[in-house]
Amino acid sequence: xxxxxxxxxxxxxxxxxxxxxxxxxxxxxxxxxxxxxxxxxxxxxxxxxxxxxxxxxxxxxxxxxxxxxxxxxxxxxxxxxxxxxxxxxxxxxxxxxxxxxxxxxxxxxxxxxxxxxxxxxxxxxxxxxxxxxxxxxxxxxxxxxxxxxxxxxxxxxxxxxxxxxxxxxxxxxxxxxxxxxxxxxxxxxxxxxxxxxxxxxxxxxxxxxxxxxxxxxxxxxxxxxxxxxxxxxxxxxxxxxxxxxxxxxxxxx
Amino acid sequence: xxxxxxxxxxxxxxxxxxxxxxxxxxxxxxxxxxxxxxxxxxxxxxxxxxxxxxxxxxxxxxxxxxxxxxxxxxxxxxxxxxxxxxxxxxxxxxxxxxxxxxxxxxxxxxxxxxxxxxxxxxxxxxxxxxxxxxxxxxxxxxxxxxxxxxxxxxxxxxxxxxxxxxxxxxxxxxxxxxxxxxxxxxxxxxxxxxxxxxxxxxxxxxxxxxxxxxxxxxxxxxxxxxxxxxxxxxxxxxxxxxxxxxxxxxxxx
DNA sequence: CGGTCGATTCGTACATCGTACGTTCAACCT
DNA sequence: AGGTTGAACGTACGATGTACGAATCGACCG
Numbered sequence: 001x002x003x004x005x006x007x008x009x010x011x012x013x014x015x016x017x018x019x020x021x022x023x024x025x026x027x028x029x030x031x032x033x034x035x036x037x038x039x040x041x042x043x044x045x046x047x048x049x050x051x052x053x054x055x056x057x058x059x060x061x062x063x064x065x066x067x068x069x070x071x072x073x074x075x076x077x078x079x080x081x082x083x084x085x086x087x088x089x090x091x092x093x094x095x096x097x098x099x100x101x102x103x104x105x106x107x108x109x110x111x112x113x114x115x116x117x118x119x120x121x122x123x124x125x126x127x128x129x130x131x132x133x134x135x136x137x138x139x140x141x142x143x144x145x146x147x148x149x150x151x152x153x154x155x156x157x158x159x160x161x162x163x164x165x166x167x168x169x170x171x172x173x174x175x176x177x178x179x180x181x182x183x184x185x186x187x188x189x190x191x192x193x194x195x196x197x198x199x200x201x202x203x204x205x206x207x208x209x210x211x212x213x214x215x216x217x218x219x220x221x222x223x224x225x226x227x228x229x230x231x232x233x234x235x236x237x238x239x240x241x242x243x244x245x246x247x248x249x250x251x252x253x
Numbered sequence: 254x255x256x257x258x259x260x261x262x263x264x265x266x267x268x269x270x271x272x273x274x275x276x277x278x279x280x281x282x283x284x285x286x287x288x289x290x291x292x293x294x295x296x297x298x299x300x301x302x303x304x305x306x307x308x309x310x311x312x313x314x315x316x317x318x319x320x321x322x323x324x325x326x327x328x329x330x331x332x333x334x335x336x337x338x339x340x341x342x343x344x345x346x347x348x349x350x351x352x353x354x355x356x357x358x359x360x361x362x363x364x365x366x367x368x369x370x371x372x373x374x375x376x377x378x379x380x381x382x383x384x385x386x387x388x389x390x391x392x393x394x395x396x397x398x399x400x401x402x403x404x405x406x407x408x409x410x411x412x413x414x415x416x417x418x419x420x421x422x423x424x425x426x427x428x429x430x431x432x433x434x435x436x437x438x439x440x441x442x443x444x445x446x447x448x449x450x451x452x453x454x455x456x457x458x459x460x461x462x463x464x465x466x467x468x469x470x471x472x473x474x475x476x477x478x479x480x481x482x483x484x485x486x487x488x489x490x491x492x493x494x495x496x497x498x499x500x501x502x503x504x505x506x
Numbered sequence: 507c508g509g510t511c512g513a514t515t516c517g518t519a520c521a522t523c524g525t526a527c528g529t530t531c532a533a534c535c536t
Numbered sequence: 537a538g539g540t541t542g543a544a545c546g547t548a549c550g551a552t553g554t555a556c557g558a559a560t561c562g563a564c565c566g
Contacts, residue, residue: 184260192377237491
């Protein structure tokens with residue numbers, strides 16, 4: 001019988017294996033991540049993960065209370081990728097935050113998440129905690145009050161999250177793949193767009209397009225994103241703003 | 254017969270009504286948005302929207318090629334809410350960007366989107382274009398080159414997006430409702446968390462918790478978010494960084 | 507006016523999803 | 537040996553998006 005404990009986080013329960021467990025949580029998360037990496041998160045279904053493991057679908061429910069928990073497992077596994085070597089935290093807040101932000105972007109890039117499912121509830125897995133600890137450590141030397149330090153850490157996270165999210169619309173594993181998937185659509189969007197632009201209501205967009213057609217402009221923007229530098233530039237601006245706040249705080253009362 | 258055109262964006266096709274249409278796209282998007290507002294986006298199903306309109310499910314497919322298009326319609330309708338009165342754009346880039354950012358946050362707040370579905374493809378609806386036009390107009394007086402202006406506009410969008418996303422985990426229409434929904438869970442998370450913290454590996458988190466238990470800390474953070482000011486403070490930091498870039502650009506070579 | 511034909515409506519069916527429920531089997535404890 | 541319980545999973549249900557094709561309607565042509 002054993003009514004499934006569903007109130008607490010999965011990490012609050014002991015991992016099954018008292019008797020003879022075929023799988024570990026890591027193995028399950030690993031299988032799910034492999035599917036997510038190759039076919040996207042929407043391809044991660046209980047059936048699919050189970051069959052990847054060579055198990056019956058319902059077997060998964062012995063290790064995980066529901067799909068949300070499976071996603072939480074995956075989420076925390078990914079958070080592991082944004083832990084940074086400790087020595088990177090020792091050369092001042094600016095370098096430390098940069099290192100963390102870059103690792104975060106890298107991690108969020110490799111898996112485009114089902115935020116709907118995940119980010120509605122606070123997920124605090126082991127790796128999530130390690131990341132949080134590192135983030136607080138990174139800004140420990142700013143001289144700002146605690147709540148302000150927390151504020152800054154959150155803002156950097158938010159920026160990286162938004163950047164990764166936005167980038168999703170302009171990236172694919174491979175440009176040719178993107179072209180293959182969206183090419184026709186983009187072309188048709190271009191036709192519609194041009195008609196609107198000819199109406200004369202969008203002078204700044206017209207200036208931005210610079211006489212090129214929409215697919216070309218899209219291509220330009222995708223290059224802009226994938227060339228790199230854009231993220232670092234933006235992060236730099238944000239850190240400049242933070243720096244100014246720190247200077248102001250340490251000067252004035 | 255009439256094979257459904259699926260290659261182009263919905264706005265590239267004429268709206269049905271050549272003969273006698275019961276619904277307009279606006280009515281359909283409106284019904285869907287009403288559902289999204291009251292029960293969340295995940296409650297928006299073709300069946301649900303149709304029945305809201307008093308129509309058969311498949312009738313929707315006469316107005317919309319598939320669910321993605323319905324979501325695009327909703328998305329653009331929401332984008333309408335982040336159009337700003339023109340006079341707000343006339344007092345310098347800083348005020349203009351602030352006005353746009355605040356309107357954006359407001360709009361994104363009211364509907365928590367299924368980004369998975371939406372943001373994977375570039376959506377350029379009529380309102381999306383208006384927003385883009387306004388954004389470019391807002392930074393027209395910065396004196397920066399065109400691609401840099403575009404870069405800045407995007408970054409502000411990205412920050413707002415990330416903020417809204419992160420905020421989602423700390424908000425509910427009403428705190429009591431949040432408490433009701435997550436209270437038990439948060440409490441259980443607290444138990445797990447405390448055990449980890451006692452291990453001694455997380456000194457900065459311990460400092461941050463300040464002797465309070467996890468539910469209390471969560472409450473504190475939720476207050477922090479909903480008190481307002483956090484978003485403006487962050488936006489201010491970002492704009493400070495942009496300002497510095499503008500100064501540097503106009504001074505240097 | 508009668509007929510035609512496209513525009514519009516929608517019922518049925520199917521594959522896929524998460525998961526509730528209950529059964530089976532083997533390992534372990536006494 | 538008998539009982540208990542951890543582990544595996546088959547079956548079934550209700551929800552989803554949507555393909556298919558039949559039914560209905562109304563504007564226009566003759």
